Amino acid sequence: MKAVCPGSFDPITLGHLDIITRAAAQFEEVTVLVTANPNKNSGLFTVEERMDLIRRSTAHLSNVKVDTWATLLVDYTTAHGIGALVKGLRSSLDYEYELPMAQMNRRLSGVDTFFLLTDEKYGYVSSTLCKEVARYGGDVSGLLPEVVVDAVKQKYTQQ
Incomplete structure (x- = not known):
């Protein structure tokens, strides 16, 4: 069965990567789908930059691909013959939202949506929190893939 891991991934975190890796072990193909979230601002990274960072972060996973979609998620799953959504849950708040x-x-x-519980070491990690820490010069290594740490530092250096 094919699955989709949807999200804004601005940027991808090690928590996201853990969920994607675990999904890749369970499904024949996993698409990491960068979606537009109307409840979030335009973001630190463009969609294309996010997709590149995800590709680089998941290069070791042969059954993972990256795509983008801007309308209903179910339209994507139907158009691509995908039978499962995979979402990570950090807490009961995520469950209530999802x-x-x-x-x-x-x-x-x-x-169907499959919920994977986040590894406890990533339970507090979010893209938003990582961006906030990085914006003020805090260390986000160990929270983001190394390629993403470098990209985040570069973005905030340019601002």
């Missing part, structure tokens, strides 16, 4: 979306996606297209 559950209605999973139910709506199932209602709209029949696609």
